[in-house]
Amino acid sequence: MTFEDWFRKDRLPHIFCAGCGNGTIINCTLAAVDQMGWKKEETVFVSGIGCSSRAPGYIMTDSLHTTHGRALAFATGVKMANKNLHVVVFTGDGDLAAIGGNHFIHACRRNIDLTVVCMNNQIYGMTGGQGSPTTPLKCLSTTTPYGCAEPPFDLCELAIAAGANYVSRWTSYHVKELEKAVLAGLQTPGFSFIEAMTQCPTAFGRRNKFRQVIDHVEYLKAHSLLKAKRDRLFEEGKEIPPDMFVVGELMRRNRPAMGVLP
Amino acid sequence: MTRTEFWQGNTACAEGALAAGCTFFGGYPITPSTEIAEHMAAKLPKKGGVFIQMEDEIASMASIIGASWTGARSMTATSGPGFSLMMENIGFAAMTETPCVVVNVQRGGPSTGQPTMGAQGDMMQCRFGSHGDYSVIALCPSSVQEMYELTAKAFNLADRYRVPVFLMADEIVGHMREKIIIPDSVEKIPRKELEKGVLPFKAGDDLIPGFATFGKGHHVHVTGLTHDERGYPCATNVNLHHNLVKRLVDKVENARHDLADFSVINPDAEEVFIAYGAPVRAVQQVLHDRPGQDIGFLQIRTVWPFPDFALARFKNARRFLVPELNFGQIAREIERHVNVPVLSIPKLGGDLHLPRELTAVLERGL
Numbered sequence: 001m002t003f004e005d006w007f008r009k010d011r012l013p014h015i016f017c018a019g020c021g022n023g024t025i026i027n028c029t030l031a032a033v034d035q036m037g038w039k040k041e042e043t044v045f046v047s048g049i050g051c052s053s054r055a056p057g058y059i060m061t062d063s064l065h066t067t068h069g070r071a072l073a074f075a076t077g078v079k080m081a082n083k084n085l086h087v088v089v090f091t092g093d094g095d096l097a098a099i100g101g102n103h104f105i106h107a108c109r110r111n112i113d114l115t116v117v118c119m120n121n122q123i124y125g126m127t128g129g130q131g132s133p134t135t136p137l138k139c140l141s142t143t144t145p146y147g148c149a150e151p152p153f154d155l156c157e158l159a160i161a162a163g164a165n166y167v168s169r170w171t172s173y174h175v176k177e178l179e180k181a182v183l184a185g186l187q188t189p190g191f192s193f194i195e196a197m198t199q200c201p202t203a204f205g206r207r208n209k210f211r212q213v214i215d216h217v218e219y220l221k222a223h224s225l226l227k228a229k230r231d232r233l234f235e236e237g238k239e240i241p242p243d244m245f246v247v248g249e250l251m252r253r254n255r256p257a258m259g260v261l262p
Numbered sequence: 263m264t265r266t267e268f269w270q271g272n273t274a275c276a277e278g279a280l281a282a283g284c285t286f287f288g289g290y291p292i293t294p295s296t297e298i299a300e301h302m303a304a305k306l307p308k309k310g311g312v313f314i315q316m317e318d319e320i321a322s323m324a325s326i327i328g329a330s331w332t333g334a335r336s337m338t339a340t341s342g343p344g345f346s347l348m349m350e351n352i353g354f355a356a357m358t359e360t361p362c363v364v365v366n367v368q369r370g371g372p373s374t375g376q377p378t379m380g381a382q383g384d385m386m387q388c389r390f391g392s393h394g395d396y397s398v399i400a401l402c403p404s405s406v407q408e409m410y411e412l413t414a415k416a417f418n419l420a421d422r423y424r425v426p427v428f429l430m431a432d433e434i435v436g437h438m439r440e441k442i443i444i445p446d447s448v449e450k451i452p453r454k455e456l457e458k459g460v461l462p463f464k465a466g467d468d469l470i471p472g473f474a475t476f477g478k479g480h481h482v483h484v485t486g487l488t489h490d491e492r493g494y495p496c497a498t499n500v501n502l503h504h505n506l507v508k509r510l511v512d513k514v515e516n517a518r519h520d521l522a523d524f525s526v527i528n529p530d531a532e533e534v535f536i537a538y539g540a541p542v543r544a545v546q547q548v549l550h551d552r553p554g555q556d557i558g559f560l561q562i563r564t565v566w567p568f569p570d571f572a573l574a575r576f577k578n579a580r581r582f583l584v585p586e587l588n589f590g591q592i593a594r595e596i597e598r599h600v601n602v603p604v605l606s607i608p609k610l611g612g613d614l615h616l617p618r619e620l621t622a623v624l625e626r627g628l
Contacts, residue, residue: 065485073321077328
């Protein structure tokens, strides 16, 4: 099989805008799932609300498209009630970090055996471009018309602090790295969190001086700071540029986990 | 062999759930329902089931819906403030036709109100609390025995009708202790599995689709969005939405004769009490103190869907008297169905109506 065999073909075409990065992230995720050799009937995709959360509707497995922010709580019920099921969660920055923030930290604390792929486009895309908890300072959105005045969350730091076993961050540019990271997450028992920074030309890019889709992808690439380089800068006592974000495998450990078959 | 116990209502509720085959409990501590969670936490793991304490009641409700899709009989228990938080996912359960049981041991509200005192203030909330049109089933126990029996029954109804079923208890019934007779076993009617080749949200004459359990190869898509019979989102089709929501309402409302659970005493009386939950006990005392047939009594156990046809059993009724631990939530429902006066007898604060208070209302006459 290939990643294409996992699609619900009678549901295509999808609703994502031209230039959206979500399709790239779904492909990377499904390519990793495919490599696990899992059967479709033992795999469940769960999501909340938002652009990212439409993903399970395009995948030919049992899939649960739930309420805003609650995907991890639903997924916890699915996993704990049937530990034979492989449960993968698609979410976004608004879904996970705003309305679902409490469920996020508690799922990390429980270290429940789920793999969570967060499509972080730094904006509420589906509702037309409102500021989210990851919208960078000074960026424009319909609810931050004078520039975002609130400092953003670092979702990976949050997941690490709350106890997730596996944490990594890549972008929609780094497709090979992203696929490998999702695969590592799927292989790691306990809670795995993969943040995929992605472009949203419709709601974010056009308000923030990314005239072309590729301009935003180039920005994500150029502002990615490899973890090894970040560590080196840190050791040398040098400052980490404030507009850069760290990419790479940020945590891999073996805390006690829930929902893992004995 | 049956056995006799002396139990608290909340214990009876948890034991009724275990007898019915509940294997998943997701909950959050809240007075006066916590004993149910504590009992399940102690018992479920030893039976191979799952107890999980979630981070809040929103998550509790979400977890039992997720568990239900794997085929588990799942439940949660809460009280007013937690019940308010559950409303979001109760609507999701209604829209996705997910069987689950929600126990509300009611306390005085609004807001934090009276955590340790009984009330029946959530009767309308359980029927209409989540946004949009839908219908649900709500059962009201008035004794420890009924806490056991109606909880067990709630699981069968949830599976049969694919709706959230509410056990609308109250602090008085939840915390009182009395004799209970435990049956050998309780009736368990299994959930109807989706047949291969049938669309997952296509209903037959009973308006209830077969259930596409996760992990069985159905590849079902479950969404809270308006969906077609395949389960696929279809949120702007006017007729499709109308027909879906009408089916969600009709599958319960059309079954209200089958769902009805009430008892009638002295159907020829002119003065008729109607009660559910704890106030039933006060009316029973009034009847006990005034033997004869001049006072009628309708005890309702299935409050939603409301058994309006039961009211017609009292052909000579000149007045219905409705003691409730709220300001007449069900009295107003009764008023919609009868042409004689309906007198609401509210009592708030946590005390049950005294029998003499009800007798005094009777003696004041029409």
